[in-house]
Every structure is written in structure tokens, then in C-alpha cells.
Amino acid sequence: xxxxxxxxxxxxxxxxxxxxxxxxxxxxxxxxxxxxxxxxxxxxxxxxxxxxxxxxxxxxxxxxxxxxxxxxxxxxxxxxxxxxxxxxxxxxxxxxxxxxxxxxxxxxxxxxxxxxxxxxxxxxxxxxxxxxxxxxxxxxxxxxxxxxxxxxxxxxxxxx
Numbered sequence: 001x002x003x004x005x006x007x008x009x010x011x012x013x014x015x016x017x018x019x020x021x022x023x024x025x026x027x028x029x030x031x032x033x034x035x036x037x038x039x040x041x042x043x044x045x046x047x048x049x050x051x052x053x054x055x056x057x058x059x060x061x062x063x064x065x066x067x068x069x070x071x072x073x074x075x076x077x078x079x080x081x082x083x084x085x086x087x088x089x090x091x092x093x094x095x096x097x098x099x100x101x102x103x104x105x106x107x108x109x110x111x112x113x114x115x116x117x118x119x120x121x122x123x124x125x126x127x128x129x130x131x132x133x134x135x136x137x138x139x140x141x142x143x144x145x146x147x148x149x150x151x152x153x154x155x156x157x158x159x160x
Contacts, residue, residue: 006030006077010041013070014063022046023059026088027095030081037081041067042088055087094154097129104128107157108136112150122146123157 007028014025026042043063045053064085071077094100094108108126122144124136133145134154 004076006039009074009076010039010067010071013074014041014067017066018043018063019046021059021062023055023063026092030077037077037079039077039081039083041083041085042092043085044088060085060087090158091155094126094156100126100128100134100154103156107159109155109157110134110136110144110146110151111153111155112146113152114150116146126154 007030010028011025018024022045023043024046026044027040028042029038029040031038031040041063043055043059045055064083067085068083071083092099094103104126106126107123110122110124112120112122114120122136122138124138124144127135127137127143129135129148130145132148134148134151135143135145138144
């Protein structure tokens with residue numbers, strides 16, 4: 001049997017615990033930065049709530065303690081690493097289709113791999129995905145459409 005990715009192991013360890021706590025796993029990263037390894041776990045409140053709810057430091061601490069204990073039991077990571085548990089933040093990167101559905105109507109910033117007419121960054125109101133294209137209403141009210149393979153990153157735009 002092939003060895004599971006660390007991210008998959010974390011997902012399995014956390015899925016039922018997070019659901020019991022009214023949370024969900026937003027994303028997991030296991031990355032090397034300089035000489036150190038980081039296991040970053042991003043958690044969020046379950047979507048679909050009538051009122052937007054936010055992750056607290058107590059939520060992060062509870063998940064960190066639970067996951068740390070489970071990782072010690074299973075011991076899937078050979079090297080030393082730092083465990084970080086946090087919210088995806090107000091300016092979160094949208095990763096999955098459900099994220100784009102949840103945040104339709106919100107302002108976003110879209111970064112492209114290659115510029116169109118010399119421009120690689122666009123902002124506007126997220127419409128969602130249509131026929132394999134990311135669609136948003138631009139700052140001047142125009143409809144903008146970008147093929148999925150051209151989109152490097154889509155983040156929520158925080159406006160104060």
C-alpha cells in the first residue's frame with residue numbers, strides 16, 4: 001500500500017472532530033521554508049450558517065491540541081516540523097468550487113499566470129464559474145471571464 005500524503009492523513013484525523021465542533025477543514029499545507037518544515041492547517045466555521053461566523057483563537061488552540069495528540073499517536077511525519085492552526089483569514093484564497101459558490105457576490109482579486117493586454121490582476125464582484133471560466137463583474141460594471149487554466153489565484157478582497 002502506498003504511503004499517504006501528510007495532508008490526507010491530517011484530513012482523516014480531523015474530519016469528524018471538526019464536524020463535531022461546527023467547523024470544517026479549509027486547507028492543509030505541508031511545506032519546507034528555508035531549513036524548516038511547516039504543517040499549516042486552516043480551519044473555518046461550517047458554511048451555510050445564516051450569519052457569518054469566525055474562527056477564534058480558542059478554536060485554533062483546541063484543534064492544535066487535538067491534532068498534535070493524534071499526530072503523536074500515528075507519527076506520520078519523519079522530520080521535525082512546526083504545527084500552525086489558523087483561520088484562512090478575511091482575504092482567503094478561494095480553492096474549491098464550494099468556496100466560489102459560498103463567496104459569490106463578494107469582491108475578489110484575480111491573479112493570472114499571463115497578463116491580458118499587459119494586465120495580470122483584476123478586481124471585481126465574483127459571479128462564479130461558468131463553462132470552465134471564472135466570471136466576475138469588473139470595477140466598471142463589465143463582465144470579465146477568465147479560463148480556469150489562466151487563473152493563478154483568486155482571493156477575497158478586504159474593503160475597509
